[in-house]
Amino acid sequence: MTTPDSLRVALVTGAGSGIGRAVANSLLADGFTVVLAGRRLEPLQAVADEAKANGQQALAVSTDVTDPASVDALFATIEATYGRLDLVFNNAGINAPAVPVDELDLSHWMNVINTNVTGVFLCARAAFGLMRRQVPQGGRIINNGSISAHTPRPFTAPYTASKHAVAGITKSLALDGREYSIACSQIDIGNALTDLSVRMTKGVRQANGTIAVEPMVDVQHVADAVRYVASLPLSANVLNMTVMATNMPFVGRG
Template sequence: MNRICLVTGAGSGVGQSAALALLGDGDTVYLAGRRMEALQETAALAKAGTAIPVAADVTDPASVDALFARIAADHGRLDVLFNNAGISARSINFGDLTWDNWRDTMSVNLDGMFLCASAAFRLMRDQAPQGGRIINNGSISAYAPRPGSAPYTASKHAVTGLTKSISLDGRAFDIACGQIDIGNAATAMTKVMTAGVPQADGRMAIEPRMDVDDVGRTILFMAGMPADANVQFITVMATNMPFIGRG
């Protein structure tokens, strides 16, 4: 394989795992994120493929435009976008949320997702041959909230709507769009779960986590689908986490 791929938030966690899985399959992967040092660390872990670190801020339209302009100039096309960059937030009861709390989460998890998907869609539509694949990183929070998670939960519900709209509008241009919903991958973002997190019944409980590389393998599976097939939604989660039956 030598797909031209872009992974946002590629400096750590899920983004790093996905990038390394694609690189391991022989792809050319643009590694995007705010911290060049972290992106270079991801690139150094690659054993195959071609890793190209590019510092970019997904919340800044000019930065996103520059990122996609470089990909277009280098290769003239993009085959796969893993639209991954996102942030979590500490648990805050809805009544105590501020506008800044809300906007901090939405600017990355929704606005950034839109900016990257929009730029990828236009490039995939205008390239020859047309087509490509956009994979949005949702969350199991797109289906069921955690206590005190209104901004994060709302952003991930919105990502689901975005995924469906892109999938529908992309049909005319051979652009497939799917969503991966992840539950408790072992990353720095979920380390707090090893000490206990709030449950719906008010308890604090330690939650199981799964190897983040299980996510990377799933992204590779989605990216490798033939052009006439799409993984519309897929959930990958720690087997024993309290999601099914949460409440």
């Protein structure tokens, strides 16, 4: 497929809300054509329609990142439509109920691992393959990590394990991608304010068992961090970046 030399194509998973939506809108503003992926088509299409109204290019594709066939269909659509992929923001993720581990139903563990680990792997694997064979070769994969990739919150074994796994995927792809001009980064996020995290503004369990309100950071700061990494030439990379509320209880004793 012949594509304009100026075409830059990005994929954002979990693009219908929160961090994913903010990142998608920012990449659109920076001139990327953005493929919006997520389970629910309606919010994705809303982002795409808004982009079209602004003279930007976006494509909504309903995708279940835990389903290999669904991921394969997503990337087949990207390749057939645009012929290449320059950037992926692996953002889709879920959490599990915050309960003692012996009270956690196994299905919650499996859901988190399937989405946060296998979903990231499937999308990264497909992106790696397309970036490796396209001309010109190369691209950038950015994984949504978490401060939980370094330090857990109470009662978060599934989520913490999943984000430790994402860190391993990131480092492995950063190594394996060198000879193909494929860079891989991870943005570790702490207390970005979204519809899912707003509950933390009313109090969240601390390491000492108390409940405390925590500071939050505007989601746009996360989007700006992704924009910065995306702006780099493939000869430069930010392997890990932490974007967090300055006063949240992460550094130091909890």
